Amino acid sequence: MSRLSLYNRKRDFAVTPEPAGRIVKSAGPKRRFVIQRHAATRLHYDLRLELNGVYKSWAVTKVPSLDPATKRLAVEVEDHPVEYGTFEGTIPQGEYGGGTVQLWDRGTWTSQSAGDPERDLKRGNLKVCFDGKRMKGGWALIRLRDKDSGFRRNPRHNWLLIKENDEQAHPGEPEALASEVTSVKSGRTLEEIASRSRSVWHSNRAEGAATREVELSKERAAAKPKPVSRKATPAWAAPKKAVAPAKKKLRS
Numbered sequence: 001m002s003r004l005s006l007y008n009r010k011r012d013f014a015v016t017p018e019p020a021g022r023i024v025k026s027a028g029p030k031r032r033f034v035i036q037r038h039a040a041t042r043l044h045y046d047l048r049l050e051l052n053g054v055y056k057s058w059a060v061t062k063v064p065s066l067d068p069a070t071k072r073l074a075v076e077v078e079d080h081p082v083e084y085g086t087f088e089g090t091i092p093q094g095e096y097g098g099g100t101v102q103l104w105d106r107g108t109w110t111s112q113s114a115g116d117p118e119r120d121l122k123r124g125n126l127k128v129c130f131d132g133k134r135m136k137g138g139w140a141l142i143r144l145r146d147k148d149s150g151f152r153r154n155p156r157h158n159w160l161l162i163k164e165n166d167e168q169a170h171p172g173e174p175e176a177l178a179s180e181v182t183s184v185k186s187g188r189t190l191e192e193i194a195s196r197s198r199s200v201w202h203s204n205r206a207e208g209a210a211t212r213e214v215e216l217s218k219e220r221a222a223a224k225p226k227p228v229s230r231k232a233t234p235a236w237a238a239p240k241k242a243v244a245p246a247k248k249k250l251r252s
């Protein structure tokens with residue numbers, strides 16, 4: 001079983017523009033990370049840390065807090081393919097995670113401990129250093145005990161995302177990042193991404209606007225699903241309702 005089996009099983013790639021999952025090898029202590037702002041049933045922030053060929057993923061229920069005293073709930077979700085890190089677009093309603101996805105931050109992360117990050121994650125305590133546009137400096141991901149999280153029968157684990165008290169912290173300002181509402185990839189708001197329209201007015205339209213529109217259409221074309229060879233059941237025939245009980249609870 002691939003670590004991306006659950007990811008692939010939850011999605012119908014004939015309908016959703018999201019990429020099909022493949023595991024990508026990578027090397028070095030600097031790993032990629034992305035945060036995708038996702039207007040699903042509830043607006044949330046999908047934090048993804050590249051590790052051993054996939055993106056370890058959490059759905060953070062509110063904007064990451066720069067106040068070390070304000071902890072954010074981060075619900076662990078299935079590993080995502082590294083290709084997902086460039087995805088920005090709209091997942092059709094009715095599909096898993098239906099709604100608009102915006103690339104809210106991206107960059108690299110390093111582990112603050114000398115040990116294996118995979119082991120730190122298994123132990124439920126990972127301290128990372130982000131080098132992104134909006135996420136900077138030290139943060140901790142701490143897994144809650146299942147009995148504390150209130151989801152004893154739910155296989156999903158709840159974590160806390162906490163800003164370390166360093167130079168990048170803003171004590172007393174938990175909502176400091178809430179004003180950041182544009183894509184780090186395209187500059188678009190969620191509404192602009194959702195409309196997918198060339199006639200949308202861009203508040204940050206500048207002299208490079210024409211070039212940017214061409215780039216955007218390239219991005220849109222690139223975001224379309226590529227044909228996937230499947231040994232087993234093709235996506236259109238896959239019983240995507242098979243995982244229905246878990247998927248309705250929190251759209252990741």
Ligand code: MN
Binds near residue numbers: 040044046097251252
């Ligand atoms: Mn999501």
